[in-house]
Amino acid sequence: MCTAVNYKTDGFYFGRNLDLHYSYDEKVTITPRNFPLKFRSVGELKNHYAIIGMATEMEGYPLYYDATNEKGVSMAGLNFPGNAVFHPFEEGKDNVSPFEFILWILGQCQNMAEVRKLLSKIHLYDEPFSKDVPLAPLHYMIAYKDESLVVESVADGLKIHENPVGVLANNPEFTYHLHRLNDFMQVTGKTPVNLFSEKLPLKPYSLGMGSMGLPGDLSSSSRFVRAAFVKVQDYEPKGEEESVSQFFHILDAVSQPKGCTEVEGGHFEYTIYSSCVNTEKGIYYYKTYDNSSLTAVSLQKENLDSDKLLQYPLRKKLVVEREN
């Protein structure tokens, strides 16, 4: 499972939890402007916007899981098995494979109007990276400033949904998650009041009782509701440190401890990494399952006109600041 979030404070932040039971040796990866991006059917972008995000590199190609470009447009792919359908090549469309999708959008778009324009011509087609690296059954969240979209390629075509919540999880389809919020309208961060009867001496015996009923489980639909709930509370972080800190607390509310979600035969899905990007400054913050200290990589500190991929291996080892 995974959860992605976009979050507006006095800045605009985007990130995700990546929940899986194995790793593809992903690294924080910078694709500079002159790294040639070759696409299977839509040609080549010799120069493009620079991109920072989490990716695994295969045969010299950056396969992004989530990323942000130098203009702040951000995107993440989340598992959508059984629902994602990628169709055969279609003449007259921009045929883009799912593994190219993040690069195609972030390489060329500097705002949501440009994203929408590209999306209107796109056809996510069924071209795998290779025989050994099959298509990933994903759906996608794309965000820029106040706007957020979800893109789902399903049996009857490409669906583009407005995402006023700024959250995406896994199955089922996005419209189900949105509708499910109806069930939790009463959940609040405030102290509840007794609406039963004045004759009943009801009173909250603990803080947090307004959020009774908020689903606490790790299912995709419950993570969607929980992330949406934590996001919209009456707290407005100010500045970089408060915003980044709060962002990770939103992700922590839906993260997966080892042992709680069995995949198969004693293997458990867990939150491999959590990320938060300051999309305006191009700073990619992350923490990993074992290392909850934050590490940051800054796009703007690199030579963005280069033609070489840059990769930063994840700092996975727990760092403890010992006081004595």
Ligand SMILES: C[C@H](CCC(=O)NCCS(=O)(=O)O)[C@H]1CC[C@H]2[C@@H]3[C@H](O)C[C@@H]4C[C@H](O)CC[C@]4(C)[C@H]3C[C@H](O)[C@]12C
């Ligand atoms: C599995 C990952 C999403 C995590 C997630 O949603 N987990 C929930 C699992 S579930 O719902 O509970 O089953 C996705 C996100 C990005 C994906 C990767 C990226 O798309 C890049 C390439 C794409 C290639 O086609 C496949 C390998 C791959 C390297 C993908 C492997 C895998 O599908 C990743 C890592």
